[in-house]
Amino acid sequence: MAPDRGGTQEDPIDDKDAKHLLDSIGKIVHEKVKKDADAKKYIKELKGNLQYAKGSSETVTFLDTCKLVEEYYMHPNGGDSGKRYPCKKLSGKDAKKERFSDTLGGQCTDSKIKGNKNNCGACAPYRRLHLCDKNMETISNYNSNARHKLLGEVCMAAKYEGNSIETYYTPYLLNNEGTSSQLCTVLLL
Structure with missing residues (x-):
């Protein structure tokens, strides 16, 4: 039996190490915020003119x-x-x-x-x-x-x-003088 990796099928959390854990949680949060209609209504409030x-x-x-x-x-x-x-x-x-x-x-x-x-x-x-x-x-x-x-x-x-x-x-x-990528x-x- 494979070890439980955490999360759900839609939002799997990769807990192989700390970096993968934080990356996968960050990805889940980013996707939820991106899909959230409530966040979209504030975009125009943040744009400068x-x-x-x-x-x-x-x-x-x-x-x-x-x-x-x-x-x-x-x-x-x-x-x-x-x-x-x-x-x-x-x-x-x-x-x-x-x-x-x-x-x-x-x-x-x-x-x-x-x-x-x-x-x-x-x-x-x-x-x-x-x-x-x-x-x-x-x-x-x-x-x-x-x-x-x-x-x-x-x-x-x-x-x-x-x-x-x-x-x-x-x-x-x-x-x-003569340094590359100056x-x-x-x-x-």
Whole structure:
């Protein structure tokens, strides 16, 4: 007689090990939520619309997403650009946080490689210390406009993330000449 694997015929739970157990439970929950009509009625409540991201319920003049994002960049926080820069500390100081640093180094170890005879190791690349997301702190949780503003602020953070990659890419190339997959390494910083 085969051991009982748990679950039902429709939703079998694979309890071979912890990973399979959690994966199968996650799959069951995901399928139930996907089928649940009650969850579907809230989808429109979660979608942001850049036309309303400026802080009032009036729509803007553009329907083109790229132009809406550009307008959002030009008139941040109702014109208060001091709250805009996502990498800036919100303490009022104009200092920016150090976003890329090699003070921790590319962490290396030889103890986590199976069969290693302690004569070689693996190194993790330098990592970015944090994302530019300080502008998210200006979003009110108690405002019906929050989902629209969140979409605009995510676009703004992405703009500055892209600019920071562009800014740090050229110096990286100069210091790491001949490195293959240079852009991928920069993205990992």
